[in-house]
Amino acid sequence: MRMIALAVAATTLFISACATGTGATKDPYARSGFYTHVHDGRLWVLKDGDKDIELVSKNKEPKVVVTRIAAGPNNMTVKSNNAEVIDAYLKAK
Numbered sequence: 593m594r595m596i597a598l599a600v601a602a603t604t605l606f607i608s609a610c611a612t613g614t615g616a617t618k619d620p621y622a623r624s625g626f627y628t629h630v631h632d633g634r635l636w637v638l639k640d641g642d643k644d645i646e647l648v649s650k651n652k653e654p655k656v657v658v659t660r661i662a663a664g665p666n667n668m669t670v671k672s673n674n675a676e677v678i679d680a681y682l683k684a685k
Contacts, residue, residue, distance in 0.1 A: 623684040
């Protein structure tokens with residue numbers, strides 16, 4: 593009986609981990625304090641809470657766009673509304 597209870601508990605834990613997508617949907621470009629979005633092979637980076645997040649999330653560009661070609665992870669082009677945000681993102685771990 594104890595073995596069955598243990599097996600059920602282990603199975604429940606496994607199914608719950610699968611259902612929550614643990615590790616499966618993690619954004620490989622995420623950094624603390626930044627919003628990231630990939631569109632057309634380019635990485636958009638904005639500070640968390642930035643007013644332009646809504647535009648970028650809909651694949652629209654803000655009024656000001658700074659572009660750094662091949663500066664990002666995997667030589668991706670990085671775009672933002674502020675050069676300092678790109679610099680801080682590239683330095684962040």
